[in-house]
Amino acid sequence: MSKTYVITGAASGIGRALTKHFSVNNTVFSGVRRSEAFEEIGKFSDNVIPFFIDLCSDDSIKKAAEFINSKTNKIDTLINAAGCVVAGAIEKISADELRRQFNTNVFGHIEFTQGLLDLLEGGRIINISSMASYGIFPFISPYCASKRAMDILFNSMLMETKRDIKIISVKPGVIATPLWNKSIDQNRASIKDCCGYEAEMEYMIKNADKNGRVGAPVQSVVEVVAKADSARNPKLTYTVGKDALAARCVSKLPQTLINSIIKSKVRKLSQNKSEKSGGVN
Numbered sequence: 001m002s003k004t005y006v007i008t009g010a011a012s013g014i015g016r017a018l019t020k021h022f023s024v025n026n027t028v029f030s031g032v033r034r035s036e037a038f039e040e041i042g043k044f045s046d047n048v049i050p051f052f053i054d055l056c057s058d059d060s061i062k063k064a065a066e067f068i069n070s071k072t073n074k075i076d077t078l079i080n081a082a083g084c085v086v087a088g089a090i091e092k093i094s095a096d097e098l099r100r101q102f103n104t105n106v107f108g109h110i111e112f113t114q115g116l117l118d119l120l121e122g123g124r125i126i127n128i129s130s131m132a133s134y135g136i137f138p139f140i141s142p143y144c145a146s147k148r149a150m151d152i153l154f155n156s157m158l159m160e161t162k163r164d165i166k167i168i169s170v171k172p173g174v175i176a177t178p179l180w181n182k183s184i185d186q187n188r189a190s191i192k193d194c195c196g197y198e199a200e201m202e203y204m205i206k207n208a209d210k211n212g213r214v215g216a217p218v219q220s221v222v223e224v225v226a227k228a229d230s231a232r233n234p235k236l237t238y239t240v241g242k243d244a245l246a247a248r249c250v251s252k253l254p255q256t257l258i259n260s261i262i263k264s265k266v267r268k269l270s271q272n273k274s275e276k277s278g279g280v281n
């Protein structure tokens with residue numbers, strides 16, 4: 001039987017692949033924030049209904065929720081896939097950048113979901129969280145914190161709710177999507193103003209560039225989301241990839257041990273940089 005999906009972040013990467021997958025046999029409301037993406041995603045299939053949503057704008061979120069409420073009286077699955085990465089050293093990062101991270105990855109999703117709850121009775125919410133939610137990656141800690149916050153808030157919703165709604169967190173490892181190159185572009189200011197952390201930022205840029213090319217295919221996330229969507233009794237959390245599973249295991253170690261492993265890795269980065277440039281530590 002045909003179902004109704006709402007997917008944010010449908011313009012690219014994982015959200016786009018999910019739109020393609022689910023729109024073959026179902027109605028999919030696909031959320032984008034750019035007109036070109038609106039046009040493009042609408043051409044996928046007659047089953048795709050594009051809508052505008054900017055998760056950093058209360059007004060846009062409200063209008064998006066009103067639009068969906070006016071078009072359907074039931075959503076089977078809401079997939080909160082939109083997201084961005086704010087990176088940098090916490091000593092340097094601006095409060096505005098932290099707000100951008102949390103507005104997009106946390107507050108926007110909560111507000112949008114609240115606007116759709118009446119339609120979700122008997123349905124499910126699948127959040128595209130991340131292995132970053134395990135909180136073990138320095139220099140993208142705003143991203144880690146936002147994904148953890150998203151998981152905590154939605155899990156609380158699940159514990160509190162009197163509604164019949166299932167809430168699932170999907171935590172992918174590194175996936176080859178435009179997210180990585182965007183993260184380099186969108187974090188230029190933090191990368192530039194990183195005095196004392198040049199080696200770490202250089203590593204982050206190289207790593208992001210590599211991840212965007214050699215990460216796992218989006219299809220690996222689509223398969224896990226499809227499984228979580230169809231399971232009669234879905235798990236609360238699904239990891240995608242061995243790296244996400246490893247992050248989950250590492251996060252269970254004592255925090256002091258995690259810190260010393262990560263700190264020694266960070267120290268090596270600075271040493272390598274210093275040796276390459278002929279400097280002395």
Ligand SMILES: NC(=O)c1ccc[n+]([C@@H]2O[C@H](COP(=O)([O-])OP(=O)(O)OC[C@H]3O[C@@H](n4cnc5c(N)ncnc54)[C@H](OP(=O)(O)O)[C@@H]3O)[C@@H](O)[C@H]2O)c1
Pocket residue numbers: 008009010011012013014015032033034053054055056080081082083084104128129130131171172173174175176177178179180182215
């Ligand atoms: N790629 C990975 O390795 C990876 C791993 C774990 C988790 N994830 C998560 O997977 C989700 C999808 O990411 P992706 O890898 O597919 O990256 P992506 O291709 O960059 O997709 C992210 C989508 O979110 C949209 N978006 C960003 N800010 C927004 C805002 N303020 N309002 C509305 N939409 C916004 C983007 O729109 P524009 O096209 O307009 O920028 C884009 O369509 C994200 O939540 C990400 O954190 C990704």
